[in-house]
Amino acid sequence: MPVNLPPLDPAQLHPVPGVTLGIGSAGVKTPGRKDVLVMVLTEGTRAAGVFTQNRFCAAPVRLCREFLGGDKAIRALVVNTGNANAGTGQDGENRARTICAALAEKMGLATEQVLPFSTGVILEPLPHEKIIAALPGAIADLKADNWAAAASAIMTTDTAPKAASKQVVIGGKTVTITGISKGAGMIHPNMATMLGYMATDAAISQSLLQKMVKYAADRSFNSITVDGDTSTNDSFILIATGQAGNTEIAAADSADFITLRDAVTEIAQVLAKAIIRDGEGATKFMTINVEGGKTREECKAVGYAIGRSPLIKTAFFASDPNLGRILCAIGYSGVENLDVNTLEVWLDDVLVARDGGRVASYREEDGQRVMKKEEITITVKLNRGQENATVWTCDFSYDYVKINADYRS
Amino acid sequence: MPVNLPPLDPAQLHPVPGVTLGIGSAGVKTPGRKDVLVMVLTEGTRAAGVFTQNRFCAAPVRLCREFLGGDKAIRALVVNTGNANAGTGQDGENRARTICAALAEKMGLATEQVLPFSTGVILEPLPHEKIIAALPGAIADLKADNWAAAASAIMTTDTAPKAASKQVVIGGKTVTITGISKGAGMIHPNMATMLGYMATDAAISQSLLQKMVKYAADRSFNSITVDGDTSTNDSFILIATGQAGNTEIAAADSADFITLRDAVTEIAQVLAKAIIRDGEGATKFMTINVEGGKTREECKAVGYAIGRSPLIKTAFFASDPNLGRILCAIGYSGVENLDVNTLEVWLDDVLVARDGGRVASYREEDGQRVMKKEEITITVKLNRGQENATVWTCDFSYDYVKINADYRS
Numbered sequence: 001m002p003v004n005l006p007p008l009d010p011a012q013l014h015p016v017p018g019v020t021l022g023i024g025s026a027g028v029k030t031p032g033r034k035d036v037l038v039m040v041l042t043e044g045t046r047a048a049g050v051f052t053q054n055r056f057c058a059a060p061v062r063l064c065r066e067f068l069g070g071d072k073a074i075r076a077l078v079v080n081t082g083n084a085n086a087g088t089g090q091d092g093e094n095r096a097r098t099i100c101a102a103l104a105e106k107m108g109l110a111t112e113q114v115l116p117f118s119t120g121v122i123l124e125p126l127p128h129e130k131i132i133a134a135l136p137g138a139i140a141d142l143k144a145d146n147w148a149a150a151a152s153a154i155m156t157t158d159t160a161p162k163a164a165s166k167q168v169v170i171g172g173k174t175v176t177i178t179g180i181s182k183g184a185g186m187i188h189p190n191m192a193t194m195l196g197y198m199a200t201d202a203a204i205s206q207s208l209l210q211k212m213v214k215y216a217a218d219r220s221f222n223s224i225t226v227d228g229d230t231s232t233n234d235s236f237i238l239i240a241t242g243q244a245g246n247t248e249i250a251a252a253d254s255a256d257f258i259t260l261r262d263a264v265t266e267i268a269q270v271l272a273k274a275i276i277r278d279g280e281g282a283t284k285f286m287t288i289n290v291e292g293g294k295t296r297e298e299c300k301a302v303g304y305a306i307g308r309s310p311l312i313k314t315a316f317f318a319s320d321p322n323l324g325r326i327l328c329a330i331g332y333s334g335v336e337n338l339d340v341n342t343l344e345v346w347l348d349d350v351l352v353a354r355d356g357g358r359v360a361s362y363r364e365e366d367g368q369r370v371m372k373k374e375e376i377t378i379t380v381k382l383n384r385g386q387e388n389a390t391v392w393t394c395d396f397s398y399d400y401v402k403i404n405a406d407y408r409s
Numbered sequence: 410m411p412v413n414l415p416p417l418d419p420a421q422l423h424p425v426p427g428v429t430l431g432i433g434s435a436g437v438k439t440p441g442r443k444d445v446l447v448m449v450l451t452e453g454t455r456a457a458g459v460f461t462q463n464r465f466c467a468a469p470v471r472l473c474r475e476f477l478g479g480d481k482a483i484r485a486l487v488v489n490t491g492n493a494n495a496g497t498g499q500d501g502e503n504r505a506r507t508i509c510a511a512l513a514e515k516m517g518l519a520t521e522q523v524l525p526f527s528t529g530v531i532l533e534p535l536p537h538e539k540i541i542a543a544l545p546g547a548i549a550d551l552k553a554d555n556w557a558a559a560a561s562a563i564m565t566t567d568t569a570p571k572a573a574s575k576q577v578v579i580g581g582k583t584v585t586i587t588g589i590s591k592g593a594g595m596i597h598p599n600m601a602t603m604l605g606y607m608a609t610d611a612a613i614s615q616s617l618l619q620k621m622v623k624y625a626a627d628r629s630f631n632s633i634t635v636d637g638d639t640s641t642n643d644s645f646i647l648i649a650t651g652q653a654g655n656t657e658i659a660a661a662d663s664a665d666f667i668t669l670r671d672a673v674t675e676i677a678q679v680l681a682k683a684i685i686r687d688g689e690g691a692t693k694f695m696t697i698n699v700e701g702g703k704t705r706e707e708c709k710a711v712g713y714a715i716g717r718s719p720l721i722k723t724a725f726f727a728s729d730p731n732l733g734r735i736l737c738a739i740g741y742s743g744v745e746n747l748d749v750n751t752l753e754v755w756l757d758d759v760l761v762a763r764d765g766g767r768v769a770s771y772r773e774e775d776g777q778r779v780m781k782k783e784e785i786t787i788t789v790k791l792n793r794g795q796e797n798a799t800v801w802t803c804d805f806s807y808d809y810v811k812i813n814a815d816y817r818s
Contacts, residue, residue: 055747056740056765087736089750089766122733123767186720186737227719228637229734230741310636310719310805311595311813318814324531325638327496328595331465332639338464341498356465357498358532396719401807404720405727 010148018042018241021146024138028082052234058086085118086232095128162274171246181271187226203242220268228308281399294385303391305333313396321367346379419557427451427650430555433547438491461643467495494527495641504537571683580655590680596635612651629677637717690808703794712800714742722805730776755788
């Protein structure tokens with residue numbers, strides 16, 4: 001069961017003018033499963049993406065980079081679950097390209113206008129014929145209010161679909177932002193999460209869209225960890241259809257850019273946190289705030305050291321305030337010349353450590369009270385600079401082992 | 410149950426002339442438990458050590474660094490379990506110094522001639538009076554053939570004592586090397602393991618002893634991981650009493666140095682591997698050989714990426730040849746300009762991947778056959794240089810979670 005992830009209400013997801021979504025069933029891994037998503041984007045749409053930094057990046061990720069870097073506008077996306085098409089060499093790339101070509105042919109597009117995505121098991125050949133056979137069904141299903149069904153279609157070990165939506169006013173026009181994400185394990189994104197798609201009808205220049213997707217990813221999908229494993233397939237795509245009627249956003253210091261950027265980042269954070277709430281075996285949701293660092297990078301390093309430590313994650317699972325493990329992780333996080341005597345560690349509103357050790361005011365029952373909660377905030381005040389970062393993670397339970405010992409079978 | 414760790418046979422542990430060991434009972438955590446070890450070293454002994462790089466290093470580690478860097482010869486060691494004296498600030502350092510002073514006073518030494526060590530829970534005040542009260546009992550117990558009892562005395566979550574011994578001939582003299590180690594969790598040493606002590610009666614210069622301890626640690630304790638957590642207390646001490654009668658080893662290129670260095674490294678590897686065999690919840694022992702790298706560091710980075718991945722470790726626990734996870738870890742290991750199309754991945758004698766994907770000859774039943782074994786070798790051939798490294802690790806089971814959710818209670 002996810003941690004405080006409310007059931008998805010399809011009525012809360014605003015359609016994005018210029019985007020339609022259709023679901024198909026290819027039976028990639030499980031016969032009858034709805035495992036193919038097609039997104040079609042209106043003419044004039046701009047797209048930008050960030051992708052895994054894993055050197056073993058999947059074939060579809062390599063094609064996405066190629067197509068986004070080309071001169072043809074992206075007009076469709078095709079996603080399958082059940083097979084990641086990763087660790088599949090040149091053959092995997094050929095198969096992904098064949099799927100793009102098949103969808104392009106049906107839609108009157110060029111192959112390079114279709115971005116492919118896959119998620120699932122690594123090192124298995126992708127059954128591309130099954131996916132191509134499912135395209136007509138997905139195309140027949142295309143509609144604007146299909147975001148909730150799309151969120152379900154891209155799930156793998158996820159136990160719940162993940163989507164979020166928001167409207168803001170930009171240049172006197174109502175602008176919509178809606179997004180979906182998936183992921184529960186192999187989550188320690190280095191550019192983006194397993195899969196995240198967000199669309200807005202705002203008009204915005206290509207260079208600012210690219211800037212925005214990086215900004216939002218850094219503060220959302222690139223700030224979460226379940227198990228420290230950076231996936232081969234992480235992809236986060238931001239789409240702007242330009243249908244809202246606002247004057248095109250073209251200046252990075254404009255109020256319009258900041259309004260849209262912050263709304264996009266907010267939705268990205270909701271989607272990224274949903275992945276953690278549904279983290280494999282998760283029973284608790286932890287927010288790690290690291291404040292007062294010299295750089296944002298060192299704050300993130302401390303946050304990730306805490307967030308990926310199996311010792312800390314099992315202690316949270318057990319509600320055991322074995323808080324020395326947090327100090328230990330801060331100590332090995334790699335921050336240069338870190339002075340352990342000036343930093344502070346807080347558990348919610350309880351000050352735990354200062355001056356290199358436990359504070360005299362700390363009482364075990366206070367730590368215990370916080371540890372028993374489902375949502376816990378760890379705050380580390382480095383007290384050496386002005387930068388901050390937040391990392392979100394979950395605990396580590398028997399079920400994480402169970403899920404990952406069973407995943408393929 | 411440890412993985413293929415034979416029961417300790419005290420008769421196999423050669424006493425080291427110049428070293429006596431005594432065990433005491435302080436009841437630091439558990440009343441009546443033998444939890445204090447004293448080692449006394451004869452006049453003329455040299456000692457060298459490597460310690461955790463964790464910035465939150467424990468108070469005894471800070472004192473060890475200070476005392477080893479001073480001008481007084483080290484003549485005794487005192488170790489307690491049940492409390493790590495880490496995250497205890499200046500007060501922790503004062504308490505450790507008080508213990509050293511108490512032992513020094515009883516042995517006619519200076520405080521700075523006694524190295525202190527602690528292992529156990531972090532962030533709790535060390536009950537130093539209990540340890541001081543246990544010193545007379547430990548001193549009364551001092552004897553040369555007490556290595557097996559010493560190995561038991563330093564255990565925490567270990568399920569078996571760890572010790573090894575060997576004799577070599579150097580300059581016509583029989584030289585003895587005997588060592589003990591402890592550790593089962595919070596194991597991802599960055600200089601050394603939780604605790605390792607090795608003594609030889611060889612005569613060797615101080616500078617070469619220091620060189621040797623680093624060499625051996627790099628190829629043993631610094632090549633293992635259980636959970637990726639670098640402890641606050643890692644310490645590895647190499648003692649040379651000079652009682653063997655060999656001509657003092659003074660040249661790094663001498664045959665004598667190499668003979669002793671290789672024997673010390675061999676024993677250090679046995680001790681380090683014993684920690685993995687007894688890794689918390691371990692059911693399998695994995696050797697990760699990374700060959701053909703440009704540098705030893707990049708080989709180690711690949712080895713550690715594989716060795717600390719929870720996804721890989723749970724797949725090994727399940728005997729599931731979900732080998733794409735290995736490619737994934739290689740891909741995010743951070744090796745610069747890694748060409749995934751030229752590397753190879755082997756599972757024992759089975760070639761799994763080449764040319765960026767699974768080889769056609771690979772059959773699931775071959776992978777399954779290897780995965781079912783208790784001892785498995787993963788070989789990654791990077792095919793881009795001449796350097797190699799080996800990392801040892803264990804799998805990740807339900808019991809790891811259980812042990813670490815229960816450790817303090």
